[in-house]
Amino acid sequence: MKRQEVLNVLKRQLRDKLNVAGDYPAEDELLDYVLADRWASVKEALLRAEEGLYGICADCGKNIALRRLKARPEAIRCMQCQSSKDQQRAKHEMRIRLAYA
Numbered sequence: 001m002k003r004q005e006v007l008n009v010l011k012r013q014l015r016d017k018l019n020v021a022g023d024y025p026a027e028d029e030l031l032d033y034v035l036a037d038r039w040a041s042v043k044e045a046l047l048r049a050e051e052g053l054y055g056i057c058a059d060c061g062k063n064i065a066l067r068r069l070k071a072r073p074e075a076i077r078c079m080q081c082q083s084s085k086d087q088q089r090a091k092h093e094m095r096i097r098l099a100y101a
């Protein structure tokens with residue numbers, strides 16, 4: 001995917017997420033949103049590190065794979081738990097969207 005295509009996908013997702021009709025959000029709004037989301041994850045990972053829980057999945061308690069932590073140091077869930085969390089979130093957002101459609 002080219003840069004503009006990736007940006008358009010992200011903008012569409014953000015527009016849907018924020019339930020904004022009409023124009024795509026501006027690039028700086030998109031960046032703000034992504035950074036805020038990422039920052040919240042970093043803060044959560046730091047809190048877990050203070051409790052001695054860094055690298056331990058918040059859901060199943062197993063070790064998070066080192067490869068995952070290298071790619072995403074703020075990860076608080078293993079891949080499996082994160083995937084199911086993402087699926088739950090997507091279903092929840094879909095239900096909300098349908099309820100307001």
Ligand SMILES: [Zn+2]
Binds near residue numbers: 059062077078
């Ligand atoms: Zn897990």
